[in-house]
Amino acid sequence: MQREKIVETKICKHCSASFDITDKDLEFYQKISPIFNWEKFNIPAPTLCPDCRQQRRFSFRNERKLYKRKCDATWENIISIYSPDKPYKIYNQDFWWSDKWDPMDYGIEFDFNKSFFEQFNNLFKEVPKRDVTKWTALVNCHYVIGIWDC
Numbered sequence: 001m002q003r004e005k006i007v008e009t010k011i012c013k014h015c016s017a018s019f020d021i022t023d024k025d026l027e028f029y030q031k032i033s034p035i036f037n038w039e040k041f042n043i044p045a046p047t048l049c050p051d052c053r054q055q056r057r058f059s060f061r062n063e064r065k066l067y068k069r070k071c072d073a074t075w076e077n078i079i080s081i082y083s084p085d086k087p088y089k090i091y092n093q094d095f096w097w098s099d100k101w102d103p104m105d106y107g108i109e110f111d112f113n114k115s116f117f118e119q120f121n122n123l124f125k126e127v128p129k130r131d132v133t134k135w136t137a138l139v140n141c142h143y144v145i146g147i148w149d150c
């Protein structure tokens, strides 16, 4: 097995820890860099250390706190990982998985004159989300997250 070669050592912009960028990291970023209209948009090497990147990814998740709110489709009371003051559309599990709404209704063309994050934020607010992350075969399991066959 070939070892990774350190290409660069950087200082984290957030916590000032030093971290290495390897040839395998750069290979990976090159591989996942998107192509739009036959133009490749290279993803740059990270500016945050692995720990800070992981913290940032986890800040996007909530698996520890549940809220009572209304389903934005059926208006029934639900338990959700999203608090009622969040600007998102939240559907209960059964409705979200049903054919009663069409995710394709939310499709929009990417506008290269606007920032990606502005467009992503607008889309993220518009597209309905599930109340909590649960999988199949759950019976009377309203207060669980990330579980299945219970």
Ligand SMILES: [Zn+2]
Pocket: 012, 013, 014, 015, 016, 017, 048, 049, 050, 051, 052, 053
């Ligand atoms: Zn850091």
